[in-house]
Amino acid sequence: MSIVETSSVNPRVLAICCLYCGYAAADVAGTSQIHYPEAVRIVKVPCTGSIEDIDLLRAFEAGVDGVLIFGCPDGQCHHKQGNARAKKMVARVQTLLHRVGLGADRLEFHGLSASMGAEFAATLTDGVERIRALGHNPLGRCAPSDTTREHTAEHGAEARVAAPQH
């Protein structure tokens, strides 16, 4: 029996983007008015190598349904090995998510260059749909209510909205 339930309600998804590539690609998507899913919270970090395992585990413990990490492509990290470090960290946390029954597919790493706004939007859209199909993170039932940021190209800016309640 699965410990997750499926729902048509928007999943709570974090998109963690490195400053140089992932976030720049998100910016290109926004300025190009390419729509991507609402209710995705974009978090900017200096480099994906700065993300620790515990950061992701705390996010899932707080009820996030999925995390998509957008860093520089292989060999192009502005901090040399940060993206390689992040990919190893993602593999470790995926193993833990699988072992506790939440599912490894709730976490992904994608390498995109700064100009890839369309690819960012498409990857984010696909990722959100995959996470939606996995159902809500059951730990979210215990999490306090939160807010998330809605990013759409139409708005071109962040707007704070209430996170979907489970």
Ligand code: FES
């Ligand atoms: Fe982009 Fe390191 S600066 S992943």
